[in-house]
Amino acid sequence: MPTVKKSELEELRRAVVCGRREVEAARGELIEALGDWICGSESSPPGRKEMEALARLMQAQQCIETEYARCIERLSQQVIDRWRGA
Numbered sequence: 001m002p003t004v005k006k007s008e009l010e011e012l013r014r015a016v017v018c019g020r021r022e023v024e025a026a027r028g029e030l031i032e033a034l035g036d037w038i039c040g041s042e043s044s045p046p047g048r049k050e051m052e053a054l055a056r057l058m059q060a061q062q063c064i065e066t067e068y069a070r071c072i073e074r075l076s077q078q079v080i081d082r083w084r085g086a
Contacts, residue, residue: 003078004071004074033045
């Protein structure tokens with residue numbers, strides 16, 4: 001199992017936080033556009049393109065969070081191995 005570097009963990013953490021913000025912003029824009037359309041705005045409702053863009057962001061975020069979790073798991077194993085004297 002490869003050793004976890006602090007820089008790797010920090011980079012993944014930043015990616016998780018940034019990705020969450022991007023997903024939140026995209027979701028908010030979609031909700032706002034839908035709300036405007038429902039309330040009678042002359043704009044079009046969100047379409048397939050916007051929904052697919054949000055889905056791509058969410059999928060990318062899931063991948064980043066999975067990699068972050070794996071990194072934490074490896075780090076935890078390193079700590080356990082050190083504690084056991086391995």
